[in-house]
Amino acid sequence: MQKSYKLTCVYFVLTCLMLFVAARSQLTEDFYVKTCPNLFNIVRKEVRNAIKFEMRMAASLLRLHFHDCFVNSGGPLWKVLLGRRDGLVSNQTGANISLPSPFETLEAIIAKFIAVGLNTTDVVALSGAHTIGLSRCAFFSNRLSNFSGTGAPDSTLDSTLISELQSACPVNSDGNNTVPLDRNSRDLFDNHYFSNLLNGRGILHSDQTLFSSDAAVSTTRSLVQLYSNNSALFFNDFINSMIKMGNISPVTGLNGQIRKNCRVVNP
Known part of the structure; x- marks a missing residue:
């Protein structure tokens, strides 16, 4: 039940980020200002609800952001630059090699x-x-x-x-x-x-x-x-x-795509 709920929240947030997006050449704070003007309020609400249900979600979202790019939670606030696109090919080997390990020096x-x-x-x-x-x-x-x-x-x-x-x-x-x-x-x-x-x-x-x-x-x-x-x-x-x-090597503009379903490449 909890696992299903967490996945639903994550997919909801990411889907909101991915629908009806115009191509741009770089990441910006207002990437979705026309296509989804209430984006930040929607995402903030869903993330808060997810954290209330399962506190570990806060750490999971940070970990998701870390892996993609390389609240009684409190903490600092900042405006997230938007517009990162998904690649068309998964590279698990590259991820395993590039991501730091808890066992490394x-x-x-x-x-x-x-x-x-x-x-x-x-x-x-x-x-x-x-x-x-x-x-x-x-x-x-x-x-x-x-x-x-x-x-x-x-x-x-x-x-x-x-x-x-x-x-x-x-x-x-x-x-x-x-x-x-x-x-x-x-x-x-x-x-x-x-x-x-x-x-x-x-x-x-x-x-x-x-x-x-x-x-x-x-x-x-x-x-x-x-x-x-x-x-x-x-x-x-x-x-x-x-x-x-x-901002690590973002795929932007006409390269890559913003998926409508996180699990698969757009048809």
């Missing part, structure tokens, strides 16, 4: 961001989206290795967090159990994620490495410290990075 993650025109500030600011949402145990259980008797746990993990995660992710489970990425303010978009990193409470390796890895000293650690003390700065940088990410 900080250097590898930064390199993937740089490859699409983003920088180190974007890496840290966009990682802050993990202030909301859940993670499957499969994405971090390798950090709890002593629980299975195969070695010591990740030394950058807070010891109390290790025991919590071991209870949530039994060694004989299938890895599909989920835990909040921010265990103290799971449904609130704030800067607490960065405070977690200062205290070794980043769930994913790719999160904690922003503060704890040797490479973080000269690149990301100072930003984590700044954002943990200044939510306004984090919100401002997050907005800028989201806008930059939304």
